[in-house]
Amino acid sequence: LQLTFAIIKPHVVKQPLVLETIRDMILTSNFKVVKTRRHAFTLKEAELFYEEHRNKFFYNRLVTFMTSGPSDFYILARDDAIKEWRKLMGPTKVFKTQFEAPDSIRGQFGLSDTRNATHGSDSPESVRKEVGLFFPHFDIE
Ligand code: ATP
Numbered sequence: 001l002q003l004t005f006a007i008i009k010p011h012v013v014k015q016p017l018v019l020e021t022i023r024d025m026i027l028t029s030n031f032k033v034v035k036t037r038r039h040a041f042t043l044k045e046a047e048l049f050y051e052e053h054r055n056k057f058f059y060n061r062l063v064t065f066m067t068s069g070p071s072d073f074y075i076l077a078r079d080d081a082i083k084e085w086r087k088l089m090g091p092t093k094v095f096k097t098q099f100e101a102p103d104s105i106r107g108q109f110g111l112s113d114t115r116n117a118t119h120g121s122d123s124p125e126s127v128r129k130e131v132g133l134f135f136p137h138f139d140i141e
């Protein structure tokens, strides 16, 4: 069993039917929801969360988008959760989803490379960092 950290991004939280569909996809893909909360990224949180991208051309639009409204935050559990969640999300870049994974979450609901519906941690270290930021009382060990 492994934990991962997931975010459903603001444009999806504004669309109840899409949100419900993604929740169903989470459960039918055998993830257990360990923790969830709805919260709008503060500017500080977005800057910390995306610090590895601060020199990228898309950084400002990413931070602006992520602070634009509430997101849903999840701690998810299943075997191989980090990899399986990223597989269910699909590729980062929206044009690729149509070739590689049209049925993935980003394939169905991604609107652009920035508004790509979901986030998933990419390693156990990022899970620790990201859970620590948004679920500070959760004991991950
Ligand atoms: P995430 O970290 O959100 O799970 P990822 O690991 O697939 O996604 P990263 O390279 O870590 O992708 O990028 C983080 C986020 O930055 C992406 O989810 C997306 O919102 C945004 N982003 C990445 N690449 C681009 C791009 N080329 N143009 C615009 N936005 C981008």
Ligand code: MG
Binding pocket: 120, 122
């Ligand atoms: Mg990433």
